[in-house]
Amino acid sequence: MPHGNLMGISDLHVSFQENRRIVEELIPDTPDDWLIVAGDVGESPDDLRWVLGLLASRYATVVWAPGNHDLWTLRDDPVALRGEARYRHLVEICRSFGVHTPEDPYPVWSGPGGPLVVAPLFLLYDYTFRTPGAATREEALEQAYEAGVVCTDEFMLHPDPYPSREAWCRARVALTEQRLAACDPDLRMVLVNHFPLVRNPTRILRHPEFAQWCGTELTADWHTRFRAAAVVYGHLHIPRTTWYDGVRFEEVSVGYPREWRRPGHPRDVPRRIFPGGPAGD
Numbered sequence: 001m002p003h004g005n006l007m008g009i010s011d012l013h014v015s016f017q018e019n020r021r022i023v024e025e026l027i028p029d030t031p032d033d034w035l036i037v038a039g040d041v042g043e044s045p046d047d048l049r050w051v052l053g054l055l056a057s058r059y060a061t062v063v064w065a066p067g068n069h070d071l072w073t074l075r076d077d078p079v080a081l082r083g084e085a086r087y088r089h090l091v092e093i094c095r096s097f098g099v100h101t102p103e104d105p106y107p108v109w110s111g112p113g114g115p116l117v118v119a120p121l122f123l124l125y126d127y128t129f130r131t132p133g134a135a136t137r138e139e140a141l142e143q144a145y146e147a148g149v150v151c152t153d154e155f156m157l158h159p160d161p162y163p164s165r166e167a168w169c170r171a172r173v174a175l176t177e178q179r180l181a182a183c184d185p186d187l188r189m190v191l192v193n194h195f196p197l198v199r200n201p202t203r204i205l206r207h208p209e210f211a212q213w214c215g216t217e218l219t220a221d222w223h224t225r226f227r228a229a230a231v232v233y234g235h236l237h238i239p240r241t242t243w244y245d246g247v248r249f250e251e252v253s254v255g256y257p258r259e260w261r262r263p264g265h266p267r268d269v270p271r272r273i274f275p276g277g278p279a280g281d
């Protein structure tokens with residue numbers, strides 16, 4: 001049996017040179033280490049190609065789930081693909097390096113804590129993580145604009161061919177739900193998604209209006225329903241370990257240099273998912 005580590009990292013944002021150096025310095029502890037990359041590698045396919053090419057050459061297995069930044073279509077990007085077509089293009093880049101994606105059979109981790117199905121997910125969000133005073137998506141967006149807290153996705157993340165990002169989210173949730181339900185019921189899972197599967201982690205956001213771009217209520221019970229041994233996510237740039245319904249949630253983001261340079265900011269990236277520490281055991 002392999003004796004490696006199952007590690008997790010996200011929000012690499014390698015458009016920042018300081019973050020590129022963090023990626024360059026990522027070295028596995030053992031030849032059997034796996035690395036989960038939970039989205040927001042960068043803003044271009046070239047970013048993804050550089051990062052995954054490097055990491056796939058070092059880690060025994062790399063598992064990728066897309067983040068919102070990965071799906072942006074910037075005005076000066078030579079790859080003008082949008083929405084679903086852009087996502088499929090990123091999947092093909094991953095496959096060229098042997099990296100597992102949400103479109104591939106889920107790999108099984110057989111190291112410490114295993115066997116565990118490692119399931120990378122692509123689900124997006126549907127504006128249901130609203131502030132208490134907002135009864136509708138329109139009201140939530142109005143609050144966000146009034147507060148000056150509007151996610152760049154509104155301008156850069158296109159849902160083509162779906163009519164909206166929430167419609168794309170619902171389609172992805174339905175497809176993924178079927179795949180997870182078909183997994184071996186005797187195996188526990190590590191669920192990997194860029195956005196948290198439950199709303200709880202967003203409650204400490206400095207700007208609560210931003211939560212609507214952070215997930216969907218449709219996945220609120222997935223960590224218990226699909227036998228999660230751990231949930232790995234990013235997006236919030238608040239790396240920490242929390243527990244919900246007895247399930248460990250690991251936020252594994254690097255974040256922007258202005259964030260990780262702050263005194264007291266945890267720099268334990270990548271974070272070890274398995275074997276877990278005393279609480280995880």
